Amino acid sequence: MPERVLDVTAGERVEAHRKRRMADEVLINVGLGEIRVAVMDGDAPVELVLERTSEDDLQVKTGRAGHSLLGNIFYGRVQRVLPGMQAAFVDVGLSRAGFLGAREARCLCELTGLDERTLPPISSCVTEGEAILVQAVKDPIGEKGVRLSANVTLPGRLLVLVPNQSGVVLSRRIDDEMERERLTAMVSGLAERFNAMGVTGEPAGFIVRTAAMGMTEEALMEDARRLADDWAEVRAIQKKSSPPSVVFHDLDPVAKTMRDFVSMDTARVQIDDATAYDEAIRYCKRAMPHMAERVSLYNGPGTVFDQYDIDGAIEQALDPRVELPSGGWITIETTEALTAIDVNSGRYTAATGLEETSVRSNIEAAQAIVDQVRLRGTGGLIVIDFIHMNDPANIEKVLATLQEGFDKDRVPTQVSAMSEFGLVEMTRKRVREPLEKLLTEPVYGDGRPRMKTRGTVANELLRAIERVAARYPGAPISARASYDVIAWLQESHPRLVESLQARVAGPVRLEPMCGFDREQIDVGPQRP
Known part of the structure; x- marks a missing residue:
């Protein structure tokens, strides 16, 4: 088992950083039609992931019926190039062609001297009939095919391998400067050695994941070698294949959960299906042996979600209105452009006056907003309309509550200052479809915006x-x-x-x- 770094001072800083983001527990519920994951903070879920496992002809053709296509790598053939749309359609063997935008095809562009902010013509990136390697970055939805990128990557537990690109990029969530310097030096050395030895067969760079904080060079090397082996296998399969074909399947949902959500600080993983439990143990033995003893098979009544009423939390996450402890509420409405959150104090009035009423309601709202944004998987632009406050110190209290809450979020989030109108703008990276889109659909003429x-x-x-x-x-x-x-x-x-x-x-x-x-x-x- 790889040892932890021994620098006590650096280790203490890293440990403090990690505890802000650690998951107390991860619950995996395996149903007949879907796999659901809840990341817990105490008794409350802070993140929910859902993956449908029912039959779907788009996914049956990949050989793994029902699982998400995200992360899968295809050897595809360009069907059509549409300069007007700055996009191409690529046959990857599914019932509908995949969509490849010029931004995602940029790495294939043969033009030189282009500014990084300038989008190259799609016709300079791909041609009709050309065979290319692409990766699924968004699952098919409705009539839209899978969204593709030519920027192929292979994620590991600590590192992400980026073939055909040089350099090392660190997760923005690693904010300790000394730890950033340490990791940059170690991983840069790894990349140089790999490239000099031709380990991956072509130049390659790495993205350093947050889970790499505090890990030794041996642990990073082990993860890098595993990724290099995976990439060599991708290239070997590609050489033997004819487009369209699948050359790499990302991990199954349970193993992917172990890779992406479970860290050394996770106290326990509970799974309510014996087959999925065995799968998690196999992944642990291969990639994180120290975690195997913390994985348990749930044998209680009902599902593993029932002990914490996770289904109740999901129902709350689909309700636009969220009640606050003092009697106020927030309303969350998502449109194509942004998510608007409105704060209301209700009938609550503090004995000390209107300002104190506003402060208390806003602080309660800020805490609820952090919880609900994470739980719902809300991404993109978020605008919050807080109740007006006059005292700058109170405004700072509310903003600090909001920022401290999102400091625990593993998804990159930026919070702006409050405007004179009480508005706070924030952005949160879109990492998956929000629960609302996964579980509901628009309703027309029924008096309600959405239904399951x-x-x-x-x-x-x-x-x-x-x-x-x-x-x-x-x-x-x-x-x-x-x-x-x-x-x-x-x-x-x-x-x-x-x-x-x-x-x-x-x-x-x-x-x-x-x-x-x-x-x-x-x-x-x-x-x-």
């Missing part, structure tokens, strides 16, 4: 059936839902129904109900 998708309700129905089956072993079960939810299961995803029947002891009867709302379900033992 058929797939979301169907997965809730499957979980409810398994809970009832555990409570009444072997009993026939009646599961009632709206016509479109039952049709989603029986007609579009019959394998899920087959898997459900194999997992529960008694027969399950799916009943479509014409009077049910989309989000309404009813599950229980069948009546005689």
Whole structure:
């Protein structure tokens, strides 16, 4: 097992930095139709990740039905180049061609002397019929195909390998200057040795991940060698393949969770599926052996999410209104351009006057905003309308609360000063689709902006059936839902129904109900 750095002073600084961002616990819930991950801070979830595992023809063709395409590398062929759109469509073997923008194709440009801020013509990057290596950076949504990039990278636990580029880039979350210097020197030396020895077969650089803080050169070298081996395998598969084909699959969801969310500071990982547990242990033994003893198989009642009511937190994350302890509330509304958050004090009035009322409501709101933005996976531009305050010291208190909260966030976030109108602008990097987009869809003419998708309700129905089956072993079960939810299961995803029947002891009867709302379900033992 790689040793930690021995510099006590540097180690203490790094340890303090990490504790601001450590996860107390990671919960992995494996259902029939989706895998859900909750990153916990005490008893509260601070981050939720969802990956659907139901049948999808886009993903069946990759050989791994139902998992996200993110991180997969394809050997594709350019179908069409559209100069007017500054984009190209690339056949990567899916039912729809992938989209490659000029920005993501820039590394293929043969023009010289271009300013870094100048977007090259797409026709100078790719030509129709050309075979190129691309990576999925955004899953297909609706009628849109997978979004691609020619900037191929391979992520490890500590480092990210960047083929065909030189240099070392550090995560912005590593903010201790001495630690940055130490890591830069070590990883630069690694990159130079790798390139001199031709380990990757071509020039390569590295991105240093936050998890690398405090790690020894041996640990970094081990991660780099593993990535170099993976890249050599990608190139070997590419040489034997004809486009379109998949040349690299990123890790399965459970192993990916272990890589991206679990660190030396994670106290425990709980998983409620035996197969997924075995998968996590295998990954630990290969990449982080010290963590294997902290991974446990959850055998309690219900799912691993039930012990902390994570489903209740998810429902809250889909509600535009969030109540505050003193009686106020915040309203969160997301549009195409930005997310607007409005703070209201409600009927709360402090005994010391209006200013104190505003300060207390705003501080409570700032704490709730941090929690909800992280939980919902909100990214992009966020504008917060705080209640007006006159005292600059109070304004600083509110901003400090907001900033301290986001200091624990692993996603890069920038918070601006408060304007004279009480507005605070902030940006948060988009790292995945927000929960709202994953779980709901727009509603037109129904008086409400969004409703849960058929797939979301169907997965809730499957979980409810398994809970009832555990409570009444072997009993026939009646599961009632709206016509479109039952049709989603029986007609579009019959394998899920087959898997459900194999997992529960008694027969399950799916009943479509014409009077049910989309989000309404009813599950229980069948009546005689």
